[in-house]
Amino acid sequence: RSDLEGELLRGVRLELCLAGWGRHFSQSKEAMYSIDPEKYKLSQQTDHIDNFLSHDWASGRSGKFLTLLWISNIRPAILVTFMVSCLIAFLREFYWELTGGKWRAEVVPLLIFIVVLCFWQRMRALLMKGQVVFLDRLCIAQYDPELKQKGISALAGFLRNSSTLTVLWSPRWITRLWCVYELATYLSNPGKAKSIRFVPVTLGASFMSVVLFYVLIVFGVQTTLDLLERKAFLGLLLFELALVLILTLGIAISTLIETMHDFAKLAGQIKVFRVQESECFCCSNNHRHPHTGRLMQCDRDQIYQKIQKWCATEDNKVDQLNLSLERFNTLVQEKLSSAVLEQFRGGPMQFSHVMEVACVCIFPDIVHRVHFMMRPDLSGVSYAAFCLRIAMQWSINALALTGAIRAFVLLSGLLIPRMYQRSRFGLALTMAGGCIMMVNVIWVPFWLVFLFTEQTSLLPAVPYLAAVALNALLWQPCLYQLTLPEYPVNSRVCPPNHDTDLWIPENQDSSVEPL
Numbered sequence: 001r002s003d004l005e006g007e008l009l010r011g012v013r014l015e016l017c018l019a020g021w022g023r024h025f026s027q028s029k030e031a032m033y034s035i036d037p038e039k040y041k042l043s044q045q046t047d048h049i050d051n052f053l054s055h056d057w058a059s060g061r062s063g064k065f066l067t068l069l070w071i072s073n074i075r076p077a078i079l080v081t082f083m084v085s086c087l088i089a090f091l092r093e094f095y096w097e098l099t100g101g102k103w104r105a106e107v108v109p110l111l112i113f114i115v116v117l118c119f120w121q122r123m124r125a126l127l128m129k130g131q132v133v134f135l136d137r138l139c140i141a142q143y144d145p146e147l148k149q150k151g152i153s154a155l156a157g158f159l160r161n162s163s164t165l166t167v168l169w170s171p172r173w174i175t176r177l178w179c180v181y182e183l184a185t186y187l188s189n190p191g192k193a194k195s196i197r198f199v200p201v202t203l204g205a206s207f208m209s210v211v212l213f214y215v216l217i218v219f220g221v222q223t224t225l226d227l228l229e230r231k232a233f234l235g236l237l238l239f240e241l242a243l244v245l246i247l248t249l250g251i252a253i254s255t256l257i258e259t260m261h262d263f264a265k266l267a268g269q270i271k272v273f274r275v276q277e278s279e280c281f282c283c284s285n286n287h288r289h290p291h292t293g294r295l296m297q298c299d300r301d302q303i304y305q306k307i308q309k310w311c312a313t314e315d316n317k318v319d320q321l322n323l324s325l326e327r328f329n330t331l332v333q334e335k336l337s338s339a340v341l342e343q344f345r346g347g348p349m350q351f352s353h354v355m356e357v358a359c360v361c362i363f364p365d366i367v368h369r370v371h372f373m374m375r376p377d378l379s380g381v382s383y384a385a386f387c388l389r390i391a392m393q394w395s396i397n398a399l400a401l402t403g404a405i406r407a408f409v410l411l412s413g414l415l416i417p418r419m420y421q422r423s424r425f426g427l428a429l430t431m432a433g434g435c436i437m438m439v440n441v442i443w444v445p446f447w448l449v450f451l452f453t454e455q456t457s458l459l460p461a462v463p464y465l466a467a468v469a470l471n472a473l474l475w476q477p478c479l480y481q482l483t484l485p486e487y488p489v490n491s492r493v494c495p496p497n498h499d500t501d502l503w504i505p506e507n508q509d510s511s512v513e514p515l
Contacts, residue, residue, distance in 0.1 A: 008151055009161060010043040010139045011132035014051070014072060015121035022065025024137055027057065043139045044132075051133040052162035054182045059170040059201050066204030067168060071197075072131070073120040078359045081113040085363050089370035109364040110215065134158050153302065156185045163195060170201045171262045174269045177280035180332060181303050187335045188310065196339050200348050202259040207357050209252035214361045214401065216248055253428045260412035261420055263348040270337045274329050275307070345477035347409045354405050358398035369394045378456070385456045392464045393450060399467045400442040406474040407438040413480065442467040 017024060024039075055064060088108055116123070124130060139158070140151035155178075159165065165186045173179050186192050200206075280303075282296045289296055304321060311324035311331070344350075373387050411434045419427040445463040453459045473479075 007045060008147070008154060009046060009049075009157065011046045011049045011134055012043040012138045013121075013125065013130040014068075014133050015125050015130055016042050017053075017133055017135050017138065018065065018068060018072075018121060022061050022068075024135060025055075025061040025064045027061060037141075037143045039138055040141050040143065046132055047161070048132070049134050049158060049162040050131045051164045051166050052159055052182070052186070053133055053135050053166055053168065054173075054179055055168040055201070056170060056173045056176045056179055058172050059168070063170075063201045063205055064168050066208060067199055067201055068204070069117060070204035070207060071166075071199055073117050074356050074360075076120045076124075077113050077116040078356060078363065080116045081109050081360065082363045082366070084112045085109045085366040086370075089367045092367060093371055093374060105367040106218075106364040109367065113360060113364075134162060149297075152299075155182065156306075159186045160189060162186075164197060165192070165195065166197045166199060168201045169198050169263075169266070171265050171269070174266070174273060175277075175279050177275070177278040177300060177303060180273070180275060180278055181306075183336060184328065184332055187331075187339070193335065193339050193342075196343075198340060198343055200259050200263055202255060202262065203348070203353070206252075206255045206259045206349075207353065209248070209255050210357055210401075210405070211360050213245070213248045213252045216245055218361075218365075220245060249432060250428065253432050254424075256408055257412070257416065257420075257424070257428065257431065259348060260409065261416050263344075264413070264416065266340060267337075270333055270340065273332055273336070275303075275325055275332070345481070346475060347480045349405060349409055351402075351475050354402050355398075357405070358401045361401060362394060362398050365394060365397075382456045385458055388458065389450070389455070389460055392446070392460055396443065396446050396464060396467065399464075399471055400439045403442050403467070403471050403474060404435040404438045406471070408435050410474070410479055413482075442470065 053068075088105060092105060121130060141147035159182060165183070167173065167179075167183065183196070186196065280299045282299050285296075287296050287298060288294070304325070307328045308321055308324045311327040369390055372390050375383065375386060378386055408431055411431055415427060415430060419430070446460055446467065449463050450460045
């Protein structure tokens with residue numbers, strides 16, 4: 001346990017952390033080596049941190065920014081989109097008729113969704129206390145060597161005062177010494193394991209690309225139908241629409257494949273984890289600051305000393321170091337494996353996340369479903385049956401979407417190990433084909449029954465309930481465990497006892513971190 005001096009315990013509001021489209025996560029040399037005191041002033045003294053952000057600095061800025069946007073703002077954005085869609089449906093029906101084509105009524109909820117998703121934290125800060133997070137670049141004084149060293153040494157104090165540890169996971173994260181130390185420190189506190197949140201760093205980009213593809217399909221189909229009525233420029237438009245959809249589908253499939261490929265390595269990385277092989281900024285740069293050339297204190301020595309205090313059977317015994325490190329390895333392997341398996345039993349794309357994607361896609365369509373339900377010629381049981389049919393027609397797309405994403409997750413375990421290195425294009429085509437097939441399995445039977453039955457018939461409930469049952473089966477965690485592959489994991493050698501002035505790491509890494 002590390003005691004923090006009052007001024008050192010600092011956090012930064014989440015809206016400031018995300019400011020400038022994630023500029024504080026930048027990997028540029030100017031940002032990495034910046035010692036501007038104004039950045040430290042963005043943080044504030046606090047007695048509690050809501051969210052400790054753990055990440056490696058080699059991962060891209062955009063991925064972290066989009067993922068933090070998604071996990072922090074998606075639910076308020078969905079709620080606001082739902083309320084705006086209902087409001088527009090009411091106004092459209094009772095006060096004015098929006099003209100100019102069906103798609104225009106859906107544009108407003110989607111624009112509102114984008115605004116809330118991007119700026120919710122700033123809106124929230126105007127009404128209530130904002131979320132306080134820890135980001136090392138802003139909460140540890142980079143400009144003052146003494147304050148910086150105190151902050152690094154007392155990192156355990158930041159973690160002890162944090163409610164949640166959010167790991168922006170990438171394949172490189174578990175290879176970084178400080179990242180693993182942060183996790184182990186957090187796990188060392190009883191009861192903290194359940195408040196660890198692992199989030200693949202590519203999650204935000206993956207889900208946003210799926211939403212974009214769905215929206216383009218919906219608007220493309222509606223625009224095509226409008227042009228069929230007008231008989232104007234249909235051939236040219238269909239060609240352009242096909243190109244856009246193919247490009248968007250390619251982006252969505254490729255980001256999803258990278259997410260699944262990276263995540264599949266995690267179990268293997270945990271199994272072979274050894275702290276002696278972890279990388280750190282100082283050792284990767286031969287203990288010389290790459291910008292100033294000054295000799296740096298070895299982080300590895302500091303962390304090894306702390307590990308020895310935690311795990312040694314006899315304090316202050318040098319010959320106990322290797323045994324302490326092995327005990328630490330076992331601790332990380334067991335506790336981290338348990339935490340990951342608990343959170344990702346069904347894969348990296350959890351059902352709650354996929355339902356959020358589905359809600360974003362179908363909520364704007366409420367604008368039109370309310371209009372369809374206005375049938376003064378029906379009443380009683382007939383009207384209730386008609387409304388239920390419209391509700392099923394509206395939500396069947398959500399079932400098709402969740403089923404397709406789940407099919408993608410299951411197929412990834414079977415196909416990615418066999419095809420990723422051989423032919424990524426072939427892999428993408430196969431995965432896309434599997435998703436399209438799942439959409440048709442859910443969508444086509446429902447629509448065939450829906451189109452060829454009376455408007456008050458409840459026969460469409462049969463294929464609809466079958467689609468619900470199929471989704472329930474697909475989302476069983478045991479199915480993912482059956483398809484989960486094992487990846488070989490390469491490790492690098494980094495000796496536990498080394499001379500900080502003479503030792504040079506194998507395959508020297510030029511990446512840099514601010515700590």
